[in-house]
Amino acid sequence: MTGVAGEQLEFAGLPRPLFPATPSKLAAFDCPRRYRFTYLVRPAPPKGQPWAHNTVGAAVHVALARWWQHSAAQRTPELGATLVRRHWQHDGFASAAQSAAWREQAAGWVERYLQDEQIRRPGNEEPRGVERTVATRTETLSISGRADRIDERDGELVVVDYKTGRSVLTDDDARGSIALALYALASERTLRQRCRTVELHHLPTGTVASYEHTEASLARQLNRAEQTAIDIIGAIDTVAGGADPDEVFAPAPGPSCSWCDFRKLCPEGQAASTRREGWDGLGVLAGDVQDVEQD
Numbered sequence: 001m002t003g004v005a006g007e008q009l010e011f012a013g014l015p016r017p018l019f020p021a022t023p024s025k026l027a028a029f030d031c032p033r034r035y036r037f038t039y040l041v042r043p044a045p046p047k048g049q050p051w052a053h054n055t056v057g058a059a060v061h062v063a064l065a066r067w068w069q070h071s072a073a074q075r076t077p078e079l080g081a082t083l084v085r086r087h088w089q090h091d092g093f094a095s096a097a098q099s100a101a102w103r104e105q106a107a108g109w110v111e112r113y114l115q116d117e118q119i120r121r122p123g124n125e126e127p128r129g130v131e132r133t134v135a136t137r138t139e140t141l142s143i144s145g146r147a148d149r150i151d152e153r154d155g156e157l158v159v160v161d162y163k164t165g166r167s168v169l170t171d172d173d174a175r176g177s178i179a180l181a182l183y184a185l186a187s188e189r190t191l192r193q194r195c196r197t198v199e200l201h202h203l204p205t206g207t208v209a210s211y212e213h214t215e216a217s218l219a220r221q222l223n224r225a226e227q228t229a230i231d232i233i234g235a236i237d238t239v240a241g242g243a244d245p246d247e248v249f250a251p252a253p254g255p256s257c258s259w260c261d262f263r264k265l266c267p268e269g270q271a272a273s274t275r276r277e278g279w280d281g282l283g284v285l286a287g288d289v290q291d292v293e294q295d
């Protein structure tokens, strides 16, 4: 494996640049080795097999984004299902038949979800953003990310994140998500409108988990993000000082290594987890919900 590539250019006497953070980048540091493989080692190591559950998630996200590009009259729930079929890929599935069955299941999720949305929001108002890049900064971080959807309700912004994993999501998941809190802060800054509410819209069950942040709870999540960034910067500096990157960016093995793109390159991860096939994260057809999170 080649060495660590620095993320920031520094010049003597100049202040340190802000650390460029996205929610997924910060989350990747849950395992420092995975972070290093994803963001620092260049050329990037080859990823493992494609995952069918990621294929499902991608098709649902694309369909729900493209749906808003049509006129209000065209935006029917059935159009959502059509868009899932139009943008379907086959990566990671065991067979063409399995892929087709999941395509229809995902199309059904989206159609039912859009029916529910018509009841929740009968005006079908345009969101303030769809797949919208939002950004903000602190003394340490330059934060950016792409929100699935940003609504405006009662004069405030609401961050909506679509989920397609097996786990049923709760309001506690919405409350505890650093990513959602960062999206709220960045949405408020970019669109110049107050944003406190964050929502997880779970397509397989049609449920919505929600949390209304306070200034204090947003500050707590921002503090967690900054602390992670400080740890990442510290590790990068330690390696730049000559330390062994394999030791500094140590593995954090556990059962979830089954789903890591770099498991093949990681003896510790292999020892801690079961090898999975590309379609093992799919669960069971017809809406059965189990407890493996993805996306």
Ligand code: SF4
Pocket (backbone or CB within 6 Å): 031, 032, 033, 034, 251, 252, 253, 254, 256, 257, 260, 261, 262, 263, 266, 268, 269, 270
């Ligand atoms: S397999 Fe596990 S320990 Fe290894 S890099 Fe991936 S997440 Fe980290």
